[in-house]
Amino acid sequence: MAGLRERKKQRTRDALVRTAHELFVAQGYERTTIDEIAAAVDVSQRTFFRYFASKEEVAFALLRTVEERFFTAVRERPADEAPLQVLGNALGTAWNHIGDAIQEVVPLEVYMRMWRVIETTPALVAAHLRHSTEQEERLAAEIARRAGVDPEHDPRPRVLVAAFAGVLQLAGRRWAAGRDITVEGARRVFREHLDRFGPALAEDWRPAGGSGEDTPACRG
Amino acid sequence: MAGLRERKKQRTRDALVRTAHELFVAQGYERTTIDEIAAAVDVSQRTFFRYFASKEEVAFALLRTVEERFFTAVRERPADEAPLQVLGNALGTAWNHIGDAIQEVVPLEVYMRMWRVIETTPALVAAHLRHSTEQEERLAAEIARRAGVDPEHDPRPRVLVAAFAGVLQLAGRRWAAGRDITVEGARRVFREHLDRFGPALAEDWRPAGGSGEDTPACRG
DNA sequence: TCGAAAGTGTCAGTCGCTGACACTAGGCTC
DNA sequence: GAGCCTAGTGTCAGCGACTGACACTTTCGA
Structure with a gap:
């Protein structure tokens, strides 16, 4: 101790x-x-x-903690899992501890309401967007590393992460707007939103190799 | 007068x-x-x-002017043009006046260097991201209106605008990093970057009607 | 020509944030 | 357990972004 x-x-x-x-x-x-x-x-x-x-930093303190737990969970997923599974499962296991970690500091309801405060405060929206793009970059790099693809030339890690982040953002908003304050409720909302993904982003990439330009995940 | x-x-x-x-x-x-x-x-x-x-506002003053010129040009495109053509052509015609409008206030080189200042100043990056998302929303709404699709349910306007904005952002960076300060140079750089779009986003949407979920532009 | 209104300067104050310095208290050695 | 080292804290003084109040000047329209 x-x-x-x-x-x-x-x-x-x-x-x-x-x-x-x-x-x-x-x-x-x-x-x-x-x-x-x-x-x-x-x-x-x-x-x-x-x-x-800064004043902003304290406003994002809990979000940062949650973020780090999620990141750790991503790194600990087995190497043979497909990219989207990694993200989804990491989120699942991270939720096992996130609730407690938050409630050591503030009641879950306060954390939830803080979502709306961030969303409705221009300065915080801006700071959040900037930080999010940085984190997406970081996450995409990790996903690319795990899948053994080159993040500089293969657009799929970024696309997947961008989509994933968008879904998370939406799910968080929905949770914060709803009435179910529990961790189980949050887990369920996030799960439901993630399940709406199509199969395209979930496929295994390794056969594609490092030159993703030949087999991009999304091309018309 | x-x-x-x-x-x-x-x-x-x-x-x-x-x-x-x-x-x-x-x-x-x-x-x-x-x-x-x-x-x-x-x-x-x-x-x-x-x-x-605010101090930020003066830093973005010229960018806002350019933005508004582009928006006006979008609204003035003929109604039967396909979405990507609208964006590309609006940019083309906007460039006819943008250069002069800028140079009434500052030399083009200063405007160009300001790009890098914005990119390398965290506070400005954040403000820029926030503003950009708002403008993309606005632009997507206009594109959806013109194409006669429902922006709430059809993801294509947002996807197109997001891709377009990303290309513009990249082209702007390239231009600001290069040596060609002229308006013609800028126009050329933007044109070249836009031409890399595949045909998917350029297709005419109107046959799809209001329920775009059935025929999205990008699905794996 | 005169008066309303727009535009500006001055001043005083709030708030976020920082450097310098002195002090207190936890942790270490002997 | 005495005494030193230093991490952590409070105080103070100051900068820079931003705002409200008020008085003064300049333009414009009746």
Whole structure:
């Protein structure tokens, strides 16, 4: 177990994330000041900025945690799984722990409501889009590596990841808009949305080799 | 001709855009302050904010002008043109005036260099992504309207626009990275990139009617 | 020509964010 | 257990983006 110092730091960080999320959800992102968050946690504004580089960062803190869990799950999938299966199954196993990880910091309902706050705050939408494109790039590279294709010339990893990310985004919105706050509900919503994929993106790519231009997944 | 007041306003606005662009290009976006821009144009900081709601807005001012010209050109294309032809031809005719419109404010080279500034400034990348998604939505709606399909259920307008926007983005980067500063050079680069589209997206959609789910442009 | 309205400058203030420096408290050695 | 090292914190002072209030000037229309 970590020392007292470490545990104290973790508590402060969690308190900042929790308080920030509660305030953002209750009164909006822009109407909440850093001073307000810091005061509620009883630390100085300067301390806030030692934990988070910006106001935006604390707003995305939980999303980042979830993201990392998903990424780890992707890396741990067996090597012979087809690309779309990797993504779907990684999401499935990640959900086993995500719920608990979130609820260690905030109630699931707060996390859920934060989705809408992000969606309806222009500055957060912009930050989210930028981060998402970076993550899609990263995910596509990992998928390409696993499938043994060249991500520079084969467009399929990016296309798959873009489609997958789009579905996730939509599913998340639907979940956040609905009434089922439970983790099971979230898992179900995501599962249902993913199942709408056609077979094209799910096929095994390895026979295609590194020069995907010859056999792209989608060509009219 | 507009009154003295109007002309004066236009001159101030152009001077702000020009000075801002020159400073952004010369020393970077973040290293340029509003006070600096305002001082160079010899107006107060307050006046700057009466012309532009934010620092970002002045950085995108020229791009917005170009965008609007393109949009107008799209609306003016004949009704019987196929979707991709509409986009390509609108771009072609828009280029007839875009060059002059830009050069009324800044030399073309400054406009070109501003592309790279936007690309390499995280805050501007984020703002640009957000704005782009909104514009793609708008453009897809217009394309769907022209083609007589339902944008809610037929994915083709969005797919086409997304692909078109991606190609434009890439072409713009290539142009800004190259040496040919002329409008003709830009037109050529964009034309070349657009010509790489396959025939699938160029097909006429009207036979498909409003329920595009039955005949999507891209399905594996 | 005179008055309404548009445009501008000044000032004072908020908020996000940063550097510098002094202080406190956790963790280590002896 | 005393004492040192240093990670973590608070305080303070300041920058830059942005806003509201108010007074002054300039244009425009009756």
